[in-house]
Amino acid sequence: MTIKKLIISSLTAIMALTAAIPANAASGEGHTVKEGESLYKIGTKYGVSVVDIKKANGRENHHINPGEQLTIPVTVTDAEKDVLARLVEAEAKGESYGGKVAVAAVVLNRVDSKEFPDTIKDVIYDGYQFSPVLNGTISQPASEESKQAVREAIAHHGLGSGSLYFFNPDKADNAFLNQREVTTIIGNHVFAR
Structure with a gap:
């Protein structure tokens, strides 16, 4: 196998592995706020600090609305x-x-x-x-x-x-x-x- 083929094979394998890793693993996942939820209930569901949810979503207060999309950060594995x-x-x-x-x-x-x-x-x-x-x-x-x-x-x-x-x-x-x-x-x- 030539060096060029080895490099191409290696890059292909790396790209395949990268594609297999979920995009939300490092950045968090999305959550659509439901009626009656609070940041605390959402934090408890995912095991994420309310403080970290607020930071990830640029919030200074605890106010959320049903239907709103929140990013849930991964802070504890x-x-x-x-x-x-x-x-x-x-x-x-x-x-x-x-x-x-x-x-x-x-x-x-x-x-x-x-x-x-x-x-x-x-x-x-x-x-x-x-x-x-x-x-x-x-x-x-x-x-x-x-x-x-x-x-x-x-x-x-x-x-x-x-x-x-x-x-x-x-x-x-x-x-x-x-x-x-x-x-x-x-x-x-x-x-x-």
């Missing part, structure tokens, strides 16, 4: 949602739905904080932060409720109290955590920043 949902399942199994949302929010807040790594996966696997990573329960599949809690936490991201920590005071006695500002208590977990 399916793999990131999965590992976060598995962490939520392992950390907050038996807790209320609100407690599960709050656990997911802590991880998202840590991604934004200069004190922690910059990705969901890196926050979750950062040393000795989460017991399910240490004991292996993070490898268990997440329930639908934990997956929904993750989507809701992502939709609400950037609008909450900024909790960076959570702990069960009956199971953890930690001087560092006990000195943090408590933001809320949900079920058996204390949330703090």
Whole structure:
């Protein structure tokens, strides 16, 4: 095979692969607003922050109209949602739905904080932060409720109290955590920043 044929074959293969990748994978997908929807409901459906939906659509307020076309950006990958949902399942199994949302929010807040790594996966696997990573329960599949809690936490991201920590005071006695500002208590977990 000549060099020219090799180059043409390679370019053809690359173009075929590029065509197979959905156009909306990087840029997001479209959503037509339905009666009764809000940016928060749409964000929860797709697992996208309301703040990011507003940015992607050049919005300064939350006002939307039925029939309007919105771009839904891809800001958290399916793999990131999965590992976060598995962490939520392992950390907050038996807790209320609100407690599960709050656990997911802590991880998202840590991604934004200069004190922690910059990705969901890196926050979750950062040393000795989460017991399910240490004991292996993070490898268990997440329930639908934990997956929904993750989507809701992502939709609400950037609008909450900024909790960076959570702990069960009956199971953890930690001087560092006990000195943090408590933001809320949900079920058996204390949330703090």
